[in-house]
Amino acid sequence: MADGPTPPGGRIPGPGPGEVPGERHSRDLRPAVFLDRDGTLVVEHEYLADPGEVELVPGATEALRALRRRGYVLVVTTNQSGIARGYYTEADYRAVAARIEDLLDRAGAPVDATYFCPHHPEFGEPCACRKPGTGMHREASRELGLAPERSWFVGDKVKDVLPARALGGRGILVLTGFGRDEEDRLPEGVPAVRDLAEAARVILEGVGPSP
Secondary structure (H helix, E strand, C coil): CCCECCCCCCEEEEECCCCCCCCCCCCCCCCCEECCHHHHHHCCCCCCCHHCCCCCCCCHHHHHHHHHCCCEEEEEECCHHHHHHCCCHHHHHHHHHHHHHHHHHCCCCCCCCCEECCCHHHHHCCCCCCCCCCCHHHHHHHHHHHHHHHHHHEEECCCHHHHHHHHHHHEEEECCCHHHHHHHHHHCCCCCCCHHHHHHHEEEEECCCCC
């Protein structure tokens, strides 16, 4: 794990390649699925700070395994404003992240990296990483050699899928977590699906973003 947040947010490397690529030709860049964490990958607990409360969304591990087999890089991008608000510490966040990583590893469904934003504009300076900002996605793309315009952006809030518009990819809203409250505010053309398992089916069976 990284010792502390790195601009614009924090990164926790998974068991993927872990290299920091230099300039690459676009054909060498890989598509990714950018996943929100709370309410998408794990059951929503507002300001989750206790590793003992971590519960994966049913079907999530099967979805991740299927996406990985198809060659997608799996990247979690998560807003963690509870740190800025003082509800929990970065150490608490990392303990929860470690528990999630352990559960995914045990299920044979690891993610390649996790990026988190510990900021909130009302509790400190504005940042580039807090979604719907694209700082975490751009950092992941640089470090992991990703093509965001060929990638998918999945989450239970509109702010999770808006980066797709800025970066040229495609978004999917899941109706777990806060998804049902957010569905009415979705931009035109963004599908809403039941859960991460259904999102994976859309990605694997549908037509992806143009290269």
